[in-house]
Amino acid sequence: MATAKKKQKNRFFKFIKWFWILFFTGICAGGLIFLLASWGVFGPMPEYEYLENPETNLATEFISADGETLGKLYLDDNRTPVDFKDLPKNLVDALVATEDARFYEHAGIDARGFLRALFYLGKKGGASTISQQLARQLFVGVRSRNKVEAITQKIKEWVLATRLERQYTKEEIIAMYFNIYDFGNNADGIRSASRIYFGKEPKELRVEESAMLVGMFKNSSLYNPRPSRNPVGTKNRRNVVLAQMAKYGYIQEQLKDSLQKLPLKLNYNPESHREGLATYFRMYMQRWLNNWVKDNPKPDGTKYNIYQDGLKIYTTIDSRMQQNAEDAVTAHMKKLQAEFFVQNTPERNKTTPFLDLEPFEIDNIMERAMKTSQRWRALKRQGVSENKIRASFKEKTPMTVFDWNSDSYEKDTVMTPLDSIRYYKTFLRTAMMSMEPQTGHVKAWVGGVDYKHFQYDNVIQGSRQAGSTFKPFVYAAAIDQLRLSPCDSLPDTQYCIEPLKHGNMEQWCPKNSDGKYSMKKRTLKNALANSVNTITAQLIDQVGPGSVATIANNMGISREILPVPAIALGVPEVNVYEMVGAYGTFANQGVYVKPVMVTRIEDKNGTVLYEYVPETKDVLSKDVAYAMVDLMKGVTQGGSGTRLRHSYNKNNTVYKEIITGYPYELTNPIAGKTGTTQNQSDGWFMGMVPNLVTGVWVGGEERATHFKSILYGQGASMALPIWGLYMKANYENEELGISKSDFEKPENLSINVDCTKVIEEMKKEEVKDDLEELDF
Template sequence: MAKAKKKNTNKGFYKYIKWFWILFFGGVISIVLIFQLAAWGYLGEMPEFQHLENPQTNLASQIISSDGSTLGKFYLDDNRTPVDYEDLPQNLVNALVASEDIRFYDHSGIDAIGFARALFFLGKRGGASTLSQQLARQIYVGPRSRNLVETIKQKIKEWVIATQLERRYTKEEIIKMYLNIYDFGNNADGIRSASRIYFGKEPIDLKIEESAMLVGMLQNSSLYNPLRREELTWNKRNLVLSQLAKYDYISDVEKDSLQPMKINLNYNPENHREGLATYFRMYLQGFMNKWIKENPKPAIEGERDTWSLYLDGLRIYTTIDSRMQANAEEAVQEHMERLQAEFFHQNTPDRNSTAPFLDLEKSEIDGIMERAMKNSDRWREMKRQGKSEKDIRASFNKKTEMTVFDWKSDAHEKDTVMTPIDSIRYYKMFLRTAMMSMEPQTGHVKAWVGGVDYRHFQYDNVYQGARQAGSTFKPFVYAAAIDQLRLSPCYELPDTQYCIEAEKHGNPEPWCPKNSEGKFSGEMYTLKRALANSKNSVTAQLIDRVGPKSVVSIVKNLGITGEIPEVPSIALGTHDINVYEMVGAYGTFVNQGVYVKPVMVTRIEDKNGTVLFEYVPETKDVLSKEVSYAMVNLMEGVTQGGSGTRLRTTGYDKWRPEYKEIITGYPYEFKNPIAGKTGTTQNQSDGWFMGMVPNLVTGVWVGGDDRAIHFKTITYGQGASMALPIWALYMKKNYANEELGVSDGEFPKPENMSINLDCTKPAVDPEKDKDLDDDLDDLDF
């Protein structure tokens, strides 16, 4: 009886053992089958093998300065620039592993211990997703579904892809891919963008606490956003620091010293309207779009057949020096804010009832406003939507909330309510500017400022804008005279009324230009002294001798495009020229007569470093070395005793009650050789200054949006007051940084110089010096 009972007991035990193994092997087979079905795509689309080898992400194209800084990027939705593992700091990697996957180096994509823990405690003590799984979800699987069945399918796909990733990539490559793919918010796609946007530095330079904050954001960058939820982000960062201490990556003492620290952001937003060199970047966008049209992409299976500026991760190497660009933008901001304050002061309603316009009838002002309205984005957009002209016009008279430019606020903009037509008039009040700086020997453009603020003034006055050149055109006339007639800077002509016969220029009356001061001294002026003091009488005599055709020929060879009429009046700068072309032309004088076309892009590479484009210089011999040096010598006179003399002054202080501060005038005190030319057009509508040292040529223009917007008098309306101070401030900043290598030496003189430069007469007579000092006393900039 006992034996029978024991036999039945053993039989029952073996039955349980049998079913255990059946269930065990059945479970294993089922899991393997499920994984295989997932790999075959029965649980949803899976990435192909080659996609695992080359996971595709949208990569922003980088704009790289000549000194190796990133000026900006071109991107649509993803502002992503990948970095190599070697460019990641160890403290960032440690924080990532300690916080997200401490057994990362021990598993093969799935953490069995973490999975068991998550299953047993129902996720209350942490999840089980490894870094490999998180990467799989980021690239291939997508966000979690709220449907339980779909969630299970997604999890299985994550496991499958994670194990495949582990087989095909090293642990370091997985970390690199994960940090490069993650979206940290605020256009910070990937660790490099995040590091630059939140801390203004490259990833390799991140401190421990900074790395900890970024790793903390990995759980949910929207929730742990340091700009919106600083305290929550601070707590999360400290939790990451605790994890680092827990796993002995840092000591408890180090953790205790770091946790109380506030989050010290250095926020640098990266978008198309903010940051450094915004106007240049918009020019570059047009350059790149043209290049893409002309250069087909090599055929690669599964990829686009044309280059994408926004998705292909191109690297665009430019000539812009980020340090000089910053100096240029700061100089523009400093001077234009103060010049604008004076313009506002002079154009209050009680001083100018038609402000900001001068000398215009109401009908003329109405015409300007009408054109501005029809050229506005609002008009074009409503027209595109099919709105009637009556409705469009009505919309310009309805008050609306808007953000407008404002010099007085820290961010240079303010929120207000006004009608769109009033906003047009409001923006007409602001003076515009343009500045470009170039190395004459190479044509490399080092700085480019197309306006005061790209967010609100998107017209680029460097390249798009062309205005009357005024007296900055005169050196071209002098160059033609010295080149063809072999005149010396010491050659003398009388300062008397000079008329060119009507038949020589096709007008019914003779052309008899006046000097800017409206009188003639009757004295003999050397060419050097005449150019320094911008004598129209002497310039008229020179163009009559060489002929307008010869001047136009030289100007064309100096890179100035557009139709220039072959008439004598061009000698006074009546033709419109942009700053870009003027700088290129003046660079020829410094470069010993060789014109070098300005260049902004030296090389373009794809994301793998393959060179797609390399710049080839465009040059032309225009003038001899002797003539070029004679021209430089002539223009040195401008800063030695002419309209540019204020560059040499020590400045003065003057109390201005409307500013409630002391205004310092001209504290420049340059001692080094400087060649240059100021320019002022009729009614003070345009102010120019072209300044040159041996290895840098810079052009500056300042004026209103319309020619009817200008200062009433020459005191503030001349190039020496409007434009020259920007050049001076910029050069002061350049010289303060010796690493830039901006020359303060003599201009190179050709050997065996045959043109006489030793003038016996002084550059300026004592009476002129006295007048100049009187003028300086009236100026505040």
Template sequence: MAKKTVAKKKPAKDNAQDFSKYVRRFWMLFAGGVFAFFFMFLLASWGALGEMPDHTILENPKTFLATEIISSDGKTLGKFYLDDNRTPVDYEELPKQLVDALVATEDIRHYDHSGIDFRGTMRAIVKMGRGGGASTISQQLAKQLFTKQVSSNKIQRVFQKVREWVIAIRLERQYTKEEIIAMYFNIYDFGNNADGIRSASRIYFGKEPKDLELKESAMLVGMFKNSSLYNPRPHRNPEGVKNRRNVVLAQMNKYEYISEQLKDSLQKTELDLNYSPESHREGTATYFRAYLDKFMKDWIKKNPKPDGSTYNLYNDGLKIYTTIDSRMQEYAEDAVARHMPRLQAEFDNQNTPDRNKTAPFLDLEPQEIKDLMNASMKRSERWRVLRAQGKSEKEIVASFEKPVQMSIFAWKDGQPSEIDTVMKPIDSMRYYKSFLQPGMMSMDPQTGHVKAWVGGMNYRHFQYDHVKQGKRQVGSTFKPFVYATAIDQLHLSPCDTIPRQQITIEAEKYGNPEPWTAKNSDGRYDGFLTLKSALGNSVNTATARLMDKVGPEPVVDMAKNLGITSEIPAVPAISLGTPDISVYEMVAAYATFANKGVYNKPVMVTRVEDKNGTILYQFTPETKDVLSAEVAYTTVNLMQGVVESGSGSRLRDSWRANQTLYKEIITGYPYELTNPIAGKTGTTQNQSDGWFMGMVPNLVTGVWVGAEDRAAHFKHISYGQGASMALPIWGMYMKSCYADEELGISKDNFEKPANLSIEVDCAKWKGNGDEGTNPADELDGVLDF
């Protein structure tokens, strides 16, 4: 029988020693872990785990700030930026519900920790991240400002997380809790060029952050999770954005920021976006902003920073304070948008293939059209780019004949739209030449401040500015310069009479190459008429007689003194408006008449500030005396006749003539403008350019309408005159301005100078009679006709 062996029991003392060994190891490991943890923090603070911001950088984190363009009424017209469309706001400008939504969703213990939420961190570790992340707002800000997203390498990710913790703690020491919240809202990229909360609220809802509603605030906070995934734009992820917004509302209810009833009601609502993209080719005052871009670049070249470096228009956060009034700019753009599609529809109707085989051109032979298109090709951006690439002329011309996919501009139901199509570039050029274009500028004559600037219909497709860049024949709008010269030299009255008969100015006089004869558009050459009636009805022969009396040189000098810088030949034909002049020049010149003979150079920028509010530029007015107040007032009185009984009379409610004929294009009628208005219509010889210059005591506005090429024009003057092409825009614009009483647009009479020696009240004039049957000697020898 085998002998049994019995295991001996270890003494209790030995068991205790073995257990204590494990305890010692545990505490050694724990202490080592704590040491490693803090040592990693120490390494991170030394920059061993990656570059760390120093104290100076923490005080001034480097962020790119867009330059902001501010209207005279304090609205943002647009911004200049390359990558970052960011304009910071202070904490005080953030609505309470926006801050509450952020704290409830991203960091409920924001006001209790010092940069790291250890409680949340332990929860995330225990649940392996399934219970949500543990990044505080301070950590997320640190990540946005100073760290970059690394690859999926877990060790690198740990190192980055430690760096974020260290930076978060430093941020907490450097800034208040409120400042950290504001910085986080300002730094985040909400997509679609919406960098920072201010751009986001403007782009997605068309309002400033302080005006955001609760559900709008919740949507924007929801985008912090992933602005690319939760993109609210149509055809992106609107349903996902709505769901994420509802999560934010639920979080706000969970932490008792809002009631459950309010949460439930808001979760049922739609996003109600007001998507207003902010790009250089879209938004308000696009043509003015393009002008401003060049103005600022020229200014920057001449004005370095104090340290000698150059200002960056797109990154330095400059503020440009302009004279543009956002309300008046809106009314101007609206008037153009209402009138142009109707005018274009009539133009297109007259240029259908069965009516005009050479559409949109009139009176051109095939070779002339070919030459015109060839010249346009060589001026095009496509030609310039291909030439810079070293392409031969033959290759470039061939490229214009190759169909390509493109988006083209079109009017659809009276609204601008785009059509995706395949077209030869040469055909698209001809297509675009069929569009009529507007140019419009409005200015306060007493200060020179430009209040509205519309350089075209659609900057995305038509980038040529017809306010300052474009110059076109001004037609009869030049005539007041002739009349003003004659009044100045000969002391004429609006009530003086003048023969209507035809006049020919001989070749020898004024160095003419050949005799020049002025003709009246209505074919009438009988009898006499007052100067007021002559200008009001734009009688060419009367203007030519005044030109013959005073001579071209004094008229050119008058125009130059009125601010016209374009070339004006000293020949009699200029009396009928043959020179090419810009809307910008014409408005400033007419403003001199309204400003009692004092010329004010147009002002667009009042001051420029840096991001800290330091003034870098402040404008200095440029003025000069051009006319006596008496001559200026008399000229204005003459132009009042244009609206009272001449070609501008349809601005009055009493106008009814040919209403049926023009109903397709006369937009906004009746205008019901019964207050004193001075103005002048202008129409060029072949109906290619239509003008209207109109003024009241504190606002002068000029409008031009025409096609890119003069060969594209209306066939008949009924539609191709300034009163049909340009005047409706002026009428609608002024009607809107008067409806907005806060603008303070004057309805008063033009101020009469004291001791006026020129009689302007024709009822008191001895001739007495607008059509002037009086003989020439009624002028008492002032003029020898």
């Protein structure tokens, strides 16, 4: 009996001995595995310096003057990091409740969770902590399907998780975790996800919205909330997160039940280079940045990557004014295009969309368009023969094209690539830019009707004849050099400039737009308001075209202007960018300020890399500039821009059909100038108030694409309505501070701008002449 007890006691002590041997062996083995992993035996491990600053691709962000994100530049990762303080509590609670309930209690590895996963073989949840998942995202990568590799990856995760916990606070780890995750649909990181799926910043997320985003951590490809993907599964997953939040006491059961019944309520706002606000401006900035990085390297001499280095570009664009501008363009161009289609049906115009062209001229246009198309260039690079390329342009192909009548402004159709080229040429194009003249800050930039389908930026890439919007340069030269005033008068009669004078090769006798002459004297103010060509011809004859060209160049028209008399009627080709800058000189008391788009550039750490320095030039005296403003105020008081003032006239079919938003009923002082080129190919309107200058151009891609009549084809019908809609919307938002005051008048003004007495004398003279004719 004693012997049996002794043997039993020996077995017990042997069991205890081997238990502790195995226990300490396990600990040592575990420690050795950790040590080997840290030495890189299971694969390279990041250095501590890299742990301090883990590299992630960060998108360049364009920030508006009013603090809104206009858009981003990125290749693969649309990521803009946020700090923990910018994350709402409900979002953090949802993450901890769902992914790592003991997150604040462990140091990177949850022992209880590991033992539970080991005992139940993962059937009751995994053991990966938030720190481990972050380590996997940052340094380890996708879990391998090979079991041995998967085990070594897991070990590396453990090591890195503990290192991360020593290196960062819990709050920093949570912020990094939210910032690194790919939520799908170009939503890299929580800020992009919040903006794309709900149209708001992360701090504005509601509980149910936070729960949906946290639910996507399980598998963002599977739990994709878009209607075309898996909204039901995403909602179910969201409800699991809400249940977890209730389980751990972050929300009440009653709130959980009510939130689980709610639909997803997405506000989907895709972020891409071809969508969103200020697309044309952002693409211009992409080109601008590519040039900037060439001359501004990093301290180590390498170039900044505008797609990955997380630059912050602080722009002058005001997001509210930009939205007003885009809305104005859409509202007017949609109606204008509808009228253009009515007037250019195949029955009415067999050469639609071209007018006044011979068949061979149309063939040349189509040939040029075909050879400059992306399709032609792509096939050419592939080595396809020219005959086969041409044949491919005649094969019907499924495609998505622009369409004003569709909700999304595009439709699916089948047509040949050659027909699609002709189809797109039927659409009128537009450009609009708005600038603060005192600072040069560009507030709005619209380069076309839809960037996705019309990528040519007509603000700065396109150049078209200026028409009568060029006349103010002629008047400015006359007032500056001849000391004329808006009240001086000239006769409205046929006027010819002789051959060889001012470089012209033959006699030049311009006619007024209606082909008639009043045979009476007109003040310069009246002549400019009514775009009287005969008087503009007299002025350029007196000052010479060379001086007009010089003034225009000094005011920002960069291209060479041929010094011939015909420039008086707007023959020079200009773009909206240059014209807005030039007109800003008039509004800024004669000082030209080069348009500014960027005020500051910062790197991802907030270091300032660039700050703009204004570029200015004194061009005109204050008196001359004010006299010009007064002249152009006449355009909206009694000239082609007076429809900005009028009330609705139901008998006027043009107003009723295409002047969207009419009546504008603007009562504040406005200076401006309309412009129309030959055959109604281009319509312009340049409009100014004291602190905002805006230019608008409308026309076809080809000059042969235009309205038949001046009724619809003039600048007052094509371009002015966009300006009117834009300004009307701006004035409705008083926070924008758009001036309704009059332009500042210089002290001791030396140029007479009060034409009351002069007009009275002219009327008396006209009555006297009429009486003399009767006596005769």
